[in-house]
Amino acid sequence: MADSTAQPVALITGGSRGVGRGIVEAFHRAGYRVATCGRRPPEGEIPASFHTCDVRDPDQVDALVAAVVSVHGRLDVLVNNAGGSPMADAATASPRFSEAIVRLNLLAPLHCAQAANRVMQTQPEGGCIVSVASVSAIRPSPGTAAYGAAKAGLLNLTSSLAVEWAPKVRVNAVTAGPILTEQAALHYGDAAGQAAVAATIPAGRLGLPDDVAQACLWLCSDAASWVSGASLLVHGGGEAPAFLAAAREG
DSSP states (O other), X not given: OOOGGGSOEEEEETOSSHHHHHHHHHHHHTTOEEXXXXXXXXXXXXXXXXXXXXXXXXXHHHHHHHHHHHHHSOOOEEEEOOXXXXXOOTTTOOHHHHHHHHIIIIIHHHHHHHHHHHHHTTSTXXXXXXXXXXXXXXXXXXXXXXXXXXXXXXXXXXXXXXXXXXXXXXXXXXXXXXXXXXXXXXXXXXXXXXXHHHHTSTTSSOBOHHHHHHHHHHHTSGGGTTOOSOEEEESTTOOOOHHHHHHHHO
């Protein structure tokens, strides 16, 4: 029987659905022992141990990482995936709302990274941390201004931690474009709206959770052993400049 302790261990936050679930499944297929967390248990089975945790609470995060290490004996990878934001008008968004968005999308990844780093620094092999960011961090984000600002902060945090925690721990980010998940309708509308959004992307389609997952896997692999402090764009080529369409229509 193979020694399961030789298998690397990955913790994926927010892995119950959407992009997170895709990342969980990809790391499982790649031979990792996978743990995930969320405020509510997943619907149906997932190939991971599940831990109830609100990643905005540093004490719960510390307990989460301790539990994962207690069960699996090590922690090789952290993927900060938990995040998101509903639409909100920046002119009228309440301070409480904006603070909650920043806590979830910037401070929570920091808390998780700190807890993971404390474990990884003690391991001979170190570890890898990947944070799932968004193109909202690198372009205007109307309707989700606090989210875009938090994700922009996450990119800076990534590069800073990569310097502070080297050489034991590599820290990178995946900057994801529009992804087709079960919640896509909240941002892109019905099937017609989603098709219209896809038409603005050079690749001709919305991304899939596995597109993000494969990028995370690569960043945590030996093939990326000299990649740290990077933001990998996973956005199908970005967005065609609006002036091109305007010029054609003019």
